[in-house]
């Protein structure tokens with residue numbers, strides 16, 4: 001059980017306890033899918049002795065079953081109950097791991113409960129989550145397939161004249177039809193807007209001559225995909241067509257650089273060098289990729305500072321891009337798993353330039 005693996009790591013690294021609020025770590029460790037209950041304190045308490053208990057609002061009485069839990073009702077002070085659980089688990093001081101995304105006001109109340117030293121939970125859980133098991137990779141495969149299928153659908157739509165935000169909504173609906181939901185709000189960046197890697201889709205209408213960046217992802221049983229394709233409408237500027245080929249080459253070289261045993265930054269270097277040699281180094285303004293799993297951005301990060309040694313079972317994106325202000329941009333992204341010592345693409349949509 002994953003919670004037991006966390007407890008072993010806690011013992012090994014001299015942590016006394018952990019407080020885990022709802023999110024992907026709680027889901028990963030327990031299988032509990034608890035939606036954020038806003039301001040109502042919800043937290044899993046884990047001790048290095050292997051005891052654990054969820055403290056949750058009574059709203060969840062019908063949701064949390066077969067799991068050790070203490071409920072609190074509106075009108076009660078949940079921090080009194082948290083203090084009792086901590087006392088029961090002999091956690092009156094010491095080194096506590098805290099979920100990185102815990103609300104600051106919850107944390108401020110926790111701080112008052114004892115002379116604890118706080119550490120980010122991610123410092124331990126990242127080591128577990130970075131290495132995916134067979135089941136997780138299978139789920140990511142499903143999420144990636146859904147993304148590929150959505151791309152094929154997009155190609156059948158009448159894109160010229162559509163507003164970026166309309167297309168983003170259509171993409172979102174198509175993803176929801178084929179999967180459990182979106183990994184993040186789709187990016188549709190057309191024409192000169194494509195020079196912004198995180199462009200928020202707006203009212204601009206797609207027109208002939210545009211290069212359009214489409215970046216979106218699907219979820220399957222909590223696991224994310226994340227794909228980017230750049231397509232041409234009509235006949236775009238020749239410079240952008242040249243840029244497309246450079247980005248495609250950079251993406252392929254980075255993909256080929258994936259090996260178990262190499263540093264993540266080696267993969268980044270392969271993409272960065274290709275783009276720099278073609279003269280566009282200053283226009284590649286972000287890392288080459290990021291780990292992918294229950295979160296759309298997680299370890300291992302594939303950037304110039306990526307010091308994780310790649311291993312079988314690690315999953316991440318490879319997504320170099322070139323962004324020229326006033327002209328536009330190109331990004332090509334696939335999801336990759338390290339399998340049998342090498343990279344294997346999970347997303348397989350067409351990578352040659354498609355002209356519609």
Ligand SMILES: CSCC[C@H](N)C(=O)N1CCC[C@H]1C(=O)O
Pocket residue numbers: 184197198215226227228286287289290296319333
């Ligand atoms: C979660 S929104 C961005 C999704 C996108 N695929 C992405 O991860 N990136 C786009 C530009 C670089 C990269 C990033 O690191 O943010």
